[in-house]
Every structure is written in C-alpha cells, then in structure tokens.
Amino acid sequence: MNFFDRLHDRIRTVDSVVSVGLDPDQSRIPDHLAEHDLPRWAFNRRIIDATHEHAAAYKPNAAFYEDPDGWRALEETIAYAHGKDVPVLLDAKRADIGNTTRQYAQLLETADAITVNPYMGRDSLQPFLSNEEAGVFVLCRTSNPGGADVQDLELETGEAVYERVAALADLWNENDNVGLVVGATKPEELEDLREQVPDLPFLVPGVGAQGGDAEAAVEYGLADGVGLVNSSRGIIFAGEDSEAQSASDSRAAEPRDDDGEEFAKASGQAAKRLKKRLNQYRD
C-alpha cells in the first residue's frame, strides 16, 4: 500500500496530523534512564507508549542516532512504533550520486518514508522515488533563518528557487509518493506552495520550539486532509517545563511521588494538546 494511503488511514484512526519528532538529545534524557543498555531507546519507548494514540507518524531525525548504539536504538524504536501501527518517517535529508543513493535507499527497508535533499537533482533521488511503497519528502522551504540564503533566490524566470523545487517535485511524483518539507515559520510560502502544488502533502516542522504558525501549518500543509505537522522538543521534552514548575512548587508543598516517569506523561499531554490545537483548523 502506498505511503500516503497508509498515512491517510492513520490520520483517520487517531484523528490527528501530529508527527512526533523523536530527537533524543542525550544531554536531556532523564538521569534515571542512563543505566539502560540503550538510553535513547529506553527514552523513546516511554515516549511512544505515552504519545502513540495522538501520533499520525513518528519522525526520528537521523542526526540523533549516528553512532553504533544510536543505530541500534533507532532500529528498536522503529520496530516498536510499527508494533503500535504508527508509520515512521526517517528524517535523514539524504541524496548523493545514484550509486551512493542506492545504498541510502536501503533505509526504506526499515522506515516508511524519508526526507531528501533536492540539491543534486533527480538522478540523486531516483532510488527513493522509484520505491512505490515509500514516502519521499523533498526539502523545499526550510524553517531555519538561513533557508533564505539559497531557497529564496530569484531565478531568471522570476520564480524563487524553492518554487522551482516544488515544480520539480511535482514532476518527480510519478508514483504518488512525493511530499514537500515546508517550515511552519514560513506561512506565506506555505500558502504560495499549496496553491502551486495542490496535490502534494507537506511535512510542516517548526511548530513548538521554533514558534511556527500552527494554523497555517494545517490550513496549507494538508492535501485532501493528508500531511504532517511535526513537533519534536515541544513534545518529547515537555516534562522539563513541568519539572521546573514542580521544583518551584515543592518549596511550598509536600514532595511529589515521582518515579521519574513524569516526563513521559508530560509528552503524552503535550502531544494531545497539539493534536487538539491542530484539529481546530482541520475541515
């Protein structure tokens, strides 16, 4: 089954377009998980247990796993998410000459979808694009301030580079498996791109920690109801805020009975809150 059909079903099942970003920064994982063989996996498992009812997808960013233990933690995480029926979008931003991308494309034997970088052109993406079952999200207008350096440049035709990328991605979509990555910090570009490529689903990162526009993310990110709005730190580290709050509260009150698992509960609440907030804007 095509990735976007599976995503459509998942969105309907959980009534949510939330993508939970699994970016387990090791310096922020709670201390009591440090003694586990794979602390990142122990952390992710608890986050998945607490959030899966609200998750249309999980999006682990490969940067947080690029060491031997990390890859093991990532494999365990993906298998566990699949056990909860949640598709996994590996945020790897890959692409290279064809011979090398064929190796990268093996990542799609484990994950259901991937983010890719269009800078090297169609042949650098072909091994991803020809996988009919997998989703391929092409970086188009990214959420970071420096995204303007290249993506906003105006071409001789009058279009911006990011608009040309969207037009190319539309051409590359022969298997109905292509989406775009467009940051929630760029609401005008989101609107412009939705008009330009009405059929492509978007992955919209940048709500939460980056302060992006949740309403625009939903209004323009979805194509026929399908798309993803991602928050990573805002969900998985939501417990840090409540910890700080309870530390200040505990000066006045009795200490709470906390087994160290409050962080997971807080992530579940944050995912649910984001789902509700985004659902206000869905049709």
Ligand SMILES: O=C(O)c1cc(=O)[nH]c(=O)n1[C@@H]1O[C@H](COP(=O)(O)O)[C@@H](O)[C@H]1O
């Ligand atoms: O491809 C991405 O997912 C991505 C594209 C983009 O333009 N901006 C962006 O923040 N991301 C990723 O989305 C996640 C955002 O994380 P938070 O800012 O913690 O919600 C990180 O994994 C980023 O690498």
